Amino acid sequence: MKFYQEPAKKTPIAAEVDVLVVGGGPAGFSAAVNASRSGAKTMLIELAGQVGGMATTGLMSHWTGSTQGGFYEEILDRSHEDPKHRQIINPEILKFEMLKMLNEENVELRLYTMVVDVIMEGNKTVGVITESKSGREAFMAEVVIDGSGDGDIAAKAGVPYYKGREDDGKMQPVTIMFKVAGVDTERALLPGSFETTFDVPGGDLQTLAKEHIPHPAGHVLLYRTTLPGVITCNMTNSVDIDGTSAEDLTKAEYVCRSQIPHIVSFLRKYVPGFEECYVIASAANVGVRETRHFHGEYMLTEEDILSARKFDDWVVTKAHFNFDVHSLTGPGLDETGMQKEFPQDNSYTIPYGCLLPQKVEGLLLAGRNISGTHMAHSNFRVMPICANIGQAAGVAAALAVKHNGLPRRLDVGHIQAVLKKQGVDGLQPAASSPN
Numbered sequence: 001m002k003f004y005q006e007p008a009k010k011t012p013i014a015a016e017v018d019v020l021v022v023g024g025g026p027a028g029f030s031a032a033v034n035a036s037r038s039g040a041k042t043m044l045i046e047l048a049g050q051v052g053g054m055a056t057t058g059l060m061s062h063w064t065g066s067t068q069g070g071f072y073e074e075i076l077d078r079s080h081e082d083p084k085h086r087q088i089i090n091p092e093i094l095k096f097e098m099l100k101m102l103n104e105e106n107v108e109l110r111l112y113t114m115v116v117d118v119i120m121e122g123n124k125t126v127g128v129i130t131e132s133k134s135g136r137e138a139f140m141a142e143v144v145i146d147g148s149g150d151g152d153i154a155a156k157a158g159v160p161y162y163k164g165r166e167d168d169g170k171m172q173p174v175t176i177m178f179k180v181a182g183v184d185t186e187r188a189l190l191p192g193s194f195e196t197t198f199d200v201p202g203g204d205l206q207t208l209a210k211e212h213i214p215h216p217a218g219h220v221l222l223y224r225t226t227l228p229g230v231i232t233c234n235m236t237n238s239v240d241i242d243g244t245s246a247e248d249l250t251k252a253e254y255v256c257r258s259q260i261p262h263i264v265s266f267l268r269k270y271v272p273g274f275e276e277c278y279v280i281a282s283a284a285n286v287g288v289r290e291t292r293h294f295h296g297e298y299m300l301t302e303e304d305i306l307s308a309r310k311f312d313d314w315v316v317t318k319a320h321f322n323f324d325v326h327s328l329t330g331p332g333l334d335e336t337g338m339q340k341e342f343p344q345d346n347s348y349t350i351p352y353g354c355l356l357p358q359k360v361e362g363l364l365l366a367g368r369n370i371s372g373t374h375m376a377h378s379n380f381r382v383m384p385i386c387a388n389i390g391q392a393a394g395v396a397a398a399l400a401v402k403h404n405g406l407p408r409r410l411d412v413g414h415i416q417a418v419l420k421k422q423g424v425d426g427l428q429p430a431a432s433s434p435n
């Protein structure tokens with residue numbers, strides 16, 4: 001590869017804050033609101049022109065899985081449209097509610113801005129470098145929270161990581177979500193999981209999809225919205241994509257978009273209620289499920305989730321979902337079938353150590369990029385759990401600012417005491433007593 005040596009440049013410092021959150025998805029948004037609420041001067045930097053991440057830009061259907069207590073409930077209180085189905089997302093409502101909440105909490109917000117590098121003092125992050133229409137800028141902070149989904153900041157800072165599945169590095173497929181209107185929702189069949197299928201006049205619905213929708217798409221996942229006649233489709237599929245490669249993302253954009261007309265024709269022909277359907281919207285971005293797994297002070301494992309483990313140093317409690325690994329080669333579930341056979345009804349906790357990256361100080365992980373194995377990640381990656389991880393990261397960051405900007409030095413009991421006051425059910429006595 002050839003290289004171009006850039007000349008050294010002076011970069012203007014655009015802001016100096018206590019807590020800087022990168023990424024405004026469910027995790028980063030929650031971290032920013034809660035850091036500010038906990039008294040820190042907080043700034044959120046987001047690449048897109050809106051906040052919400054996959055929940056809004058990704059045109060997501062619904063909040064899946066559960067947590068009880070904590071900030072996720074507050075997001076639902078503020079943004080749900082249908083009291084009977086609070087988890088269904090109307091991205092247009094959510095986008096603005098999130099902006100209002102950031103505004104109410106005095107979080108400084110910068111949209112349309114990509115973080116491209118970190119500023120380090122020794123092994124401590126002290127800021128980030130951004131690129132945007134405003135040019136190249138520096139933002140300085142006592143504590144940085146990485147809510148970028150892919151962990152762009154942790155990677156630049158030198159936190160060790162691997163990508164994808166432990167044995168071969170393969171990552172979950174990517175998808176462009178889209179919505180169709182003109183559906184007769186009274187008659188519509190809505191398979192909400194890979195295992196849900198229906199007998200339709202042409203045969204078994206999921207089998208027909210594999211036959212008639214171009215590979216590697218070929219499953220039917222359809223979700224009700226709050227709007228009349230509108231259904232969200234989670235049906236495009238592109239495999240062997242590394243979501244941290246712009247080249248791969250560009251390829252996936254073409255693959256997924258080329259599947260949409262075929263999927264719509266399939267829905268019209270084979271799925272009752274969809275005879276007159278047509279596309280009204282698609283996500284602005286390819287939705288990426290999985291990329292980097294960082295080494296944290298603790299790495300959450302599938303055994304922790306299967307045993308519904310209660311950690312003394314919990315910062316997220318009552319998390320529940322199944323293992324959700326989509327096939328890495330085509331439509332449907334991965335070959336382990338772990339989703340189908342998920343045996344645990346009880347919830348688990350996430351310890352503070354999963355948010356603390358190895359080797360780097362002044363940095364917290366939040367959202368799908370916390371430290372966890374491929375299989376554990378397939379569970380905690382859902383948005384309710386990511387939102388409550390963000391809440392914990394925001395509280396911890398604000399507390400760390402009062403303790404020399406070093407989250408690792410923080411007594412987890414202090415974090416737990418604040419979280420309990422905010423409605424997070426503690427489950428366990430704190431490892432050390434807060435004061």
Ligand SMILES: Cc1cc2nc3c(=O)[nH]c(=O)nc-3n(C[C@H](O)[C@H](O)[C@H](O)COP(=O)(O)OP(=O)(O)OC[C@H]3O[C@@H](n4cnc5c(N)ncnc54)[C@H](O)[C@@H]3O)c2cc1C
Binds near residue numbers: 023384
């Ligand atoms: C296709 C698909 C379907 C899914 N279905 C569901 C579902 O039905 N229910 C559910 O609960 N979960 C679902 N998930 C999982 C869930 O959406 C994500 O795992 C979750 O949104 C992760 O939250 P996050 O805040 O960590 O990251 P994200 O939501 O990905 O947000 C990260 C944010 O960071 C920004 N960002 C990234 N890099 C930078 C940078 N360098 N500088 C500045 N900003 C940056 C991005 O623009 C984005 O806004 C789905 C995921 C996918 C991909």
